[in-house]
Amino acid sequence: MLAAYAARFDADDPISALEVGERPEPVAADGWVTVDVKATALNHHDLWSLKGVGLAEKNLPMILGCDAAGIDPDGNEVVVHAVISDPSWKGDETLDPKRSLLSEVHQGTLAQKIAVPAANVVPKPAGLSFEEAACLPTAWLTAYRMLFTQSPLKPGDTVLVQGAGGGVASSLITLARAAGLRVWATSRDEGKRAKAVEIGAHEAFESGARLPERVDAVMETVGQATWSHSLKSLKQGGTVVISGATSGQAPKSAELNRIFFLQLRVQGSTMGTRAELAELVQFMANAGIRPHIDSTYALADAREGFTKLNAGDVFGKIVFTV
Template sequence: MFAVYAGSIDAQDPLSGLVVGERPDPEVPDGWTTVTVKAASINHHDVWSLRGVGLGEKSLPMILGCDAAGLDEDGNEVLVHAVISDPSWRGDETLDPRRSLLSERHQGTFAERVTVPMRNVVAKPAGLSFTEAACLPTAWLTAYRMLFTQSGLKQGDTVLVQGAGGGVATAAITLARAAGFRVYATSRDEDKRTRAVEIGAHEAFESGARLPTKVDAVIETVGAATWSHSVKSMRPGGTIVIAGATSGDAPPAAELTRIFFQQMRVHGSTMGTRDELHALAQFMDVTGVRPLIDAELPMDRAAEGLEKVVDGSLFGKIVLTL
């Protein structure tokens, strides 16, 4: 079958290991099923995999991709939940210490077909296209969990989204505005600040700028470059929800004194559960909110999409279609 996969790993030149070609049809273990992929979206995870983060040489070749929407074996339109938990695990699968994501231990979604545990298949609302639905399982689900499960925000509260432009940040801006939060966003890029307002931010600021008011929560995926600003922008008792560190995980100042003296909360968040993915899909269906798509490309042009992730030029999600 046609697939896009990591044939080798290079931390400095990740795209050099990308291969577009043929792979064997997937084997289907007991309790698993096959989804015919119609669309799949790119995440930072795919670039990290090509750099060797979470993916070792012994696992190669590995088909990339966490997200997909397509048809199950009965022809039903479905989403693929990317978190693979141990079959014996009960409860929140993101807390399973043995969990993995598709394309880490198990072949990913950038292919004609992908196999997943039957429990990882979620019905796609008819109102969402395959292209739109393919954006949800990683970036949009991560943003949904950060906002609605971890942050403690209430309608009318104020949230700061750092680093407008990436998939999680644009999802957080859109979802937060639809949920009735006041939304601030930051970016180093003037065009991205303008576009952040267009998709729902009440105001957008240059990275590190003083905000008009202290915020109730911060959606933090940038890491070292924005950490100090996130802490300084938050009201006493507020919450930083962190789900990534694309600029590194060692900020120049940890701001520990400010955090404990002002009784702030730091809440880690990773992906989301199957139930949250179902809730997100229903939220999108009911509200009419749709993912912001930077580009839609045929899957054989995956390298172009991954290059936009590497150089940071994207705004929203890049979707690969078959």
């Protein structure tokens, strides 16, 4: 079957480590099912894998991808949940020490077929295309958990979303607006600031700009470049929820004095649970929300999508059709 996979690692030129070609079809183990993939989406996780971050060399070659929508063996249209927990684990699977994401231990979704535990498929909402549904399992689920599980936000509060162009950030903006929050966003790019307002932000500011007032919470996916601004933007007792660090993980200062003196909360967040994915799907259906797709490519042209993501010129999700 056709797949996009990591054949080796290259920290300096990750695209050179990408191969698009034939791989063996998956064989479903007991309790697992094979899904015929109709669409799959790209994440920064896939670029990190090509650099050798989070993926062991012993597991190469590895089909990349965490997101997929397709058809299960019974003919149902489904969305695939990417967190694979230990079979004995009970409760929140993101807290399982043995958990992994698809494309770390088990082959990923950038392929014509994917094998996953039967519990890792949820019904695809009828109102979304396969391409739109494929955007949900990583970026939109991460955003949903950040907003509604890991933060104390309530309707009427103000939230700042850093780095408006990314897949998680654009999802945060739309979900937060639909939930009745006042949404502010930042970006270095004027066009992305305009787009942020178009998809739900009440106001958008240049990165690092002084805000009209301090906010109740900051949604942080950029990391090093925006960390100081995130902390300075919070009210006393406010919360910063961090789910990524695309600009690096070593800010000039952790600003611990600011954190303890203002009693700020720093909350980590990773992906989401199967239950949260089902909740997200229902929330989007009720609110009439559709995912933001930057561009769509055939899986055979995966290299073009990876190149675009690596260049950073993206607003929303890059999707591959299968």
